[in-house]
Amino acid sequence: MRRETQNILLVLLGGALLKISLTGGYLRYVKPSLQPWLIVAGLVMVALAAFAIVRDIRAGRAVDEHEHGTRSPWMLLLPVLAIFLIAPPALGSDSVTRDRAAAAPAAPSQARFPPLPPGQAPVLSMSEFLTRVVWDDSGALNHRDVRLRGFVVHPTPETTQLVRMRISCCAADATPVKVDLASPRAEELPADTWVEITARLRPGTATEANDYVPTVDPLAITTIPAPPDTYEF
Incomplete structure (x- = not known):
């Protein structure tokens, strides 16, 4: 050349x-x-x-x-x-349903979790929420409403999930952080719809058998624009 x-x-x-x-x-x-x-x-x-x-x-x-x-x-x-011309989009529902294992939450570096943020329904990242579900044995989440943000995924006709992709370096190492949504309204939302939910955890639903995917009961679901940075770290 x-x-x-x-x-x-x-x-x-x-x-x-x-x-x-x-x-x-x-x-x-x-x-x-x-x-x-x-x-x-x-x-x-x-x-x-x-x-x-x-x-x-x-x-x-x-x-x-x-x-x-x-x-x-x-x-x-x-x-x-x-x-x-055709810049690829950020990873979405297709990446979740195509052989991507759920991100198992690592043990926190500190022995105790800090108190949840004040307010009736504080905003938590999906990663923080899942880490607390698996490792916080204080039961702080059991009777507390929280707000979570992510996109909708329908891995099976009977299952609807809220998902956020977590990366360590780049999209190549992304793994999904998931929660199951027990809501008929969530089932009607198209895949990849970004939403903010106010929800309450169903205690004991995140187990090793289901890859530590907890179930939440959404009290409110609001569609939101996709954030500039769609990943968590």
């Missing part, structure tokens, strides 16, 4: 990386703390391409190379086109 083509591809790849880093699109693929590294990587790629272009212009020459092997470098354009 000609040197000019290599430089153009490098500019496009670096520009695509900068685009998703600065517009927030990177949140579909990696955790927020990686944004500075993505920006640096994009700037380095663009700078290297600019340096090579200036060097070739000053040298006043173009490098001719054989035509064989020119197809594989052009494959680098595919991720660029995907980002600019």
Whole structure:
């Protein structure tokens, strides 16, 4: 492949990386703390391409190379086109129902959980809620309404779940955090609908046999827009 083509591809790849880093699109693929590294990587790629272009212009020459092997470098354009034209969405219900095991909550680092936030129905992340369900033996959740946010999944015709994807680094290691919704209204919601629920735990429903997926009774269900960052960490 000609040197000019290599430089153009490098500019496009670096520009695509900068685009998703600065517009927030990177949140579909990696955790927020990686944004500075993505920006640096994009700037380095663009700078290297600019340096090579200036060097070739000053040298006043173009490098001719054989035509064989020119197809594989052009494959680098595919991720660029995907980002600019058809950027993949964040993981949703399809990822949950396609052979993704539930995220087993790890033991908390502290011996006791802090008190629940004040208010009649405090907002908890799905991860915190599930961790408390499995590890908090104080029963603090047994008679307490909480608010949870996530998207709707119908893994079977008889089951409706509220789910949030949790990642450690990027979407490739995502695992779902799930709760079963005991509500006829929830069954009518389309998959991938984002909702906030006010719900109460059914004690003893999260067991090893069901992969520690608790059941809650929703008292209120409100549809909400998908958040800018759909993952938990």
